[in-house]
Amino acid sequence: MELNCYKINPTGNVTLIVEGAVPVEQQAALAAELMKRDTEAEQVGFLSKPQRFGSAAALRMMGGEFCGNAAISAAALVMDSHGAKNGEKASVRLEISGADEPLNVETVKLSDGLYSGTLSMPLPTACFDCELMSFGERTVLPMVRLPGISHIIVHDEIGVDKAERVIRDWCRQTDSEALGLMFTDDENGLLRPLVYVEETDSLVWESSCASGSVAVCAYRAMKSGTAQELRLRQPGGVLSVSADYSNGVLWGVKLSGRAEIVGRYSLETVEAT
Numbered sequence: 001m002e003l004n005c006y007k008i009n010p011t012g013n014v015t016l017i018v019e020g021a022v023p024v025e026q027q028a029a030l031a032a033e034l035m036k037r038d039t040e041a042e043q044v045g046f047l048s049k050p051q052r053f054g055s056a057a058a059l060r061m062m063g064g065e066f067c068g069n070a071a072i073s074a075a076a077l078v079m080d081s082h083g084a085k086n087g088e089k090a091s092v093r094l095e096i097s098g099a100d101e102p103l104n105v106e107t108v109k110l111s112d113g114l115y116s117g118t119l120s121m122p123l124p125t126a127c128f129d130c131e132l133m134s135f136g137e138r139t140v141l142p143m144v145r146l147p148g149i150s151h152i153i154v155h156d157e158i159g160v161d162k163a164e165r166v167i168r169d170w171c172r173q174t175d176s177e178a179l180g181l182m183f184t185d186d187e188n189g190l191l192r193p194l195v196y197v198e199e200t201d202s203l204v205w206e207s208s209c210a211s212g213s214v215a216v217c218a219y220r221a222m223k224s225g226t227a228q229e230l231r232l233r234q235p236g237g238v239l240s241v242s243a244d245y246s247n248g249v250l251w252g253v254k255l256s257g258r259a260e261i262v263g264r265y266s267l268e269t270v271e272a273t
Contacts, residue, residue: 005034006077007041007263010069012207012236016044017059017073018267024060028199031062034267035202042204043197045070047077050095055102058095063197065148065178066098068210072117073259075105080261084109098122098148113261121214121253122147127222132173134166143174144215149195150176151215154183160194167196167203182212191216191232207236214241214253221245 003020016034031044044062051058059074061067075092084090092105105119130143130152142153152170154163163181171179177199183192193209196202206212213232221228221243229242237258244251 003267005265005267006261007038007265008073008076008259009236009262010073010208010210010259011234011239011257013069013209014038014040014042014207015067015070015073016041017047017070017077018044019047019077021048022046027060027062032200032202035200042206043067043070043202045074047074050102052095052102055093055095060097061148062202063148063178063199064097065197066096066122066146066211068119068121068214068255069208069257069259071096071103071105071119072107072115072210072257075107075117075119076115076259076261079107079109079115080113086111098146100147110258114258115260116256116258118254118256121211121255123250123253124215124218127219130174132166132170134162134169142219144219145176146211146215149178149180149211150174151180151182151212153216153219154181155186160192163194164203167194168198171196171198180209180212180215182209182216184216186220189231189233191234193234205235208234208239208257210239210255210257213239214255217241217243218250218253221250 006017008015035041046060048058056078078092089108092107093102095102099122105117107117124144126145132139144151178197181194193206193212217228217230227245240256243253
């Protein structure tokens with residue numbers, strides 16, 4: 001079976017999107033192989049036909065997690081496949097792993113292969129101080145759970161070397177499908193994301209992390225009791241995120257970023273028998 005694979009750069013978080021019907025049970029192995037072939041790739045998603053009327057496509061990430069950067073990338077692919085012209089705008093409705101309902105990505109073609117996208121992200125399912133154990137030591141850090149992925153917000157409580165040693169165990173301790181450690185510098189608006197996906201056993205210092213940006217913004221809103229608008233500078237660029245918070249309720253979180261389609265190639269896979 002021949003499939004198309006697209007290489008997309010959403011704010012440095014290089015994403016490979018495989019277009020075509022790949023059985024879910026084969027996706028993790030294929031994703032791991034693709035990331036070995038392309039060392040710039042930080043994650044892999046699978047784009048297929050949608051199940052619901054009105055959706056343009058269905059996107060499943062390699063570990064079944066939710067990813068905002070991949071959503072913007074998939075929306076860019078949909079517009080590009082329809083021959084969008086520079087300046088053209090569209091609301092691209094996608095079914096995305098980790099999200100219970102289809103989401104609309106407000107997408108604009110900026111130039112050849114380059115798109116911007118804004119979407120309302122799934123709300124956190126929980127936000128709390130989490131007790132974690134590592135090497136016999138107890139650490140308490142804020143955790144924000146999102147559909148399909150959890151994020152722990154770190155300032156200077158642990159170093160980056162320790163983070164790589166503990167993240168797999170913390171993923172198991174917190175019963176998470178995927179876990180991010182979001183190293184934040186609130187004063188300077190900096191974010192450095194480390195993400196582990198259990199299904200593929202992939203550990204990546206990502207160039208940007210959309211769901212991690214949402215977690216940081218939502219946490220600040222809930223902690224301060226006020227709405228937040230942040231521009232988070234990450235190794236690959238800036239993601240803009242806003243949280244609508246009032247009367248003790250987080251009403252919504254929006255994310256904006258860019259995605260550039262940088263390559264395409266064909267894959268041959270062996271069909272399961």
